[in-house]
Amino acid sequence: MYPTEFEYYRPKTLDEALELMKTVEEPKVIAGGQSLMPMLKLRFYEPACLIDLGAIPELKQVKLDEGGNLRIGAMVTHFEVIENGLIRENAPILASTAENIGDIQIRNRGTIGGSICEADPSADYPPTMFVLEASIVLLSKEGRRTVRIEDFIKGPYETDAREDEIAVEIIVPKSTDQYHVEKYARRKADFAVVSVAAIARTASDGSIEELRIAAGALTDGPERLKSLESALKGKKKDSVDLQTSISETVDALTPISDIHGGEEYRKYSLKMMLARVIKELIE
Amino acid sequence: MMEGLVKVSIDINGKKYTDDVEPRLLLVDFIRDIARLKGTHIGCDTTSCGACTILIDGMSVKSCTMFAVEADGRKIQTVESLATDDKLHPLQEAFWEHHALQCGYCTPGMLMSSTFLLSRNSDPTEEEIREGIAGNICRCTGYINIIKAVKDAAGKINAGKETE
Numbered sequence: 001m002y003p004t005e006f007e008y009y010r011p012k013t014l015d016e017a018l019e020l021m022k023t024v025e026e027p028k029v030i031a032g033g034q035s036l037m038p039m040l041k042l043r044f045y046e047p048a049c050l051i052d053l054g055a056i057p058e059l060k061q062v063k064l065d066e067g068g069n070l071r072i073g074a075m076v077t078h079f080e081v082i083e084n085g086l087i088r089e090n091a092p093i094l095a096s097t098a099e100n101i102g103d104i105q106i107r108n109r110g111t112i113g114g115s116i117c118e119a120d121p122s123a124d125y126p127p128t129m130f131v132l133e134a135s136i137v138l139l140s141k142e143g144r145r146t147v148r149i150e151d152f153i154k155g156p157y158e159t160d161a162r163e164d165e166i167a168v169e170i171i172v173p174k175s176t177d178q179y180h181v182e183k184y185a186r187r188k189a190d191f192a193v194v195s196v197a198a199i200a201r202t203a204s205d206g207s208i209e210e211l212r213i214a215a216g217a218l219t220d221g222p223e224r225l226k227s228l229e230s231a232l233k234g235k236k237k238d239s240v241d242l243q244t245s246i247s248e249t250v251d252a253l254t255p256i257s258d259i260h261g262g263e264e265y266r267k268y269s270l271k272m273m274l275a276r277v278i279k280e281l282i283e
Numbered sequence: 284m285m286e287g288l289v290k291v292s293i294d295i296n297g298k299k300y301t302d303d304v305e306p307r308l309l310l311v312d313f314i315r316d317i318a319r320l321k322g323t324h325i326g327c328d329t330t331s332c333g334a335c336t337i338l339i340d341g342m343s344v345k346s347c348t349m350f351a352v353e354a355d356g357r358k359i360q361t362v363e364s365l366a367t368d369d370k371l372h373p374l375q376e377a378f379w380e381h382h383a384l385q386c387g388y389c390t391p392g393m394l395m396s397s398t399f400l401l402s403r404n405s406d407p408t409e410e411e412i413r414e415g416i417a418g419n420i421c422r423c424t425g426y427i428n429i430i431k432a433v434k435d436a437a438g439k440i441n442a443g444k445e446t447e
């Protein structure tokens with residue numbers, strides 16, 4: 001299968017890339033291409049011009065800024081997210097999340113920026129990014145802006161990025177709280193049927209001091225489960241009615257319903273997964 | 284140069300191949316049709332089966348899911364790089380001994396994924412081998428013999444290193 005014809009550009013600097021985004025006809029950015037190339041082959045996208053970000057060194061860096069936030073270049077591969085010492089130390093949940101992505105070949109080539117900008121509702125990073133309260137840095141000739149992940153992902157395959165903007169960096173606040181990230185798929189390399197990311201901190205008296213939970217594989221994209229968080233936060237772990245709180249939250253959600261799992265099955269599985277994840281975190 | 288073509292130069296198994304190509308030319312087709320190395324197979328053409336797996340700068344990737352232009356200036360290893368002269372690579376020998384192939388269509392990809400795995404982990408457990416070939420589909424063997432072969436090859440490569 002072949003994509004439609006396109007012109008190919010491989011800028012060596014961000015400035016050059018931003019200029020191209022403004023001047024060429026119908027540009028589409030290619031990062032690792034592990035989602036985009038299958039889409040191009042299926043001709044879901046037929047861009048006139050492809051801008052390859054693979055030759056811009058500054059997009060491949062991982063840094064820790066003065067505020068203790070990780071700054072991860074958009075072209076950092078999933079493989080590097082797993083292996084990188086700074087990420088493992090300052091946001092280990094992110095490294096664990098990357099381990100769940102696709103298969104090794106995809107992790108070797110796919111990038112964190114590409115995956116987030118693809119905004120697939122069943123993708124692995126978004127629930128984790130939601131609990132980490134990460135942000136995306138967008139750059140264009142007009143300037144730079146930083147968008148919270150929850151505002152950036154607007155729906156399935158839809159983001160807040162304008163046509164002339166490039167996502168250059170993911171800002172991830174340091175998080176060394178207890179975490180758990182879980183994904184269920186029939187085969188290892190498949191997209192999630194159900195996925196959950198959560199971080200928690202319990203106080204010495206056994207109360208739940210901090211709890212952030214997000215779910216993926218939902219029809220409208222990933223969601224922070226705020227009603228569940230507030231039902232549990234501040235409570236003693238022995239005094240919470242976990243099953244009722246989980247049921248109330250999940251019954252209000254709309255999981256994807258397709259050949260990989262119907263809505264009822266996915267809701268049931270999500271309840272089981274949430275109960276397991278939360279119990280593990282608070283005990 | 285014809286309009287719209289891009290000059291691409293790729294080192295494949297130590298030999299440089301240069302041509303003017305359409306930007307949409309898939310890397311696997313550059314390898315098979317321009318470098319004329321037919322060992323790398325096209326299975327699904329949809330990033331699912333791993334038959335087209337190669338190493339680029341030492342990292343395993345599916346060559347149906349990269350454009351040749353993206354590989355310009357880089358170093359590629361295909362299955363043809365494994366055997367030297369008349370001597371099979373220990374992985375190839377182990378695949379033979381353990382009957383790790385039937386039709387053989389997935390084998391080049393399996394070998395390259397296993398090569399990548401052993402380059403990072405010289406003594407993988409069964410689970411690590413399963414994870415290492417999770418991106419490669421085989422419809423004949425049921426994987427058991429492939430796993431045995433990789434395990435055996437790892438042992439032989441390590442034993443060889445010790446006697447050196």
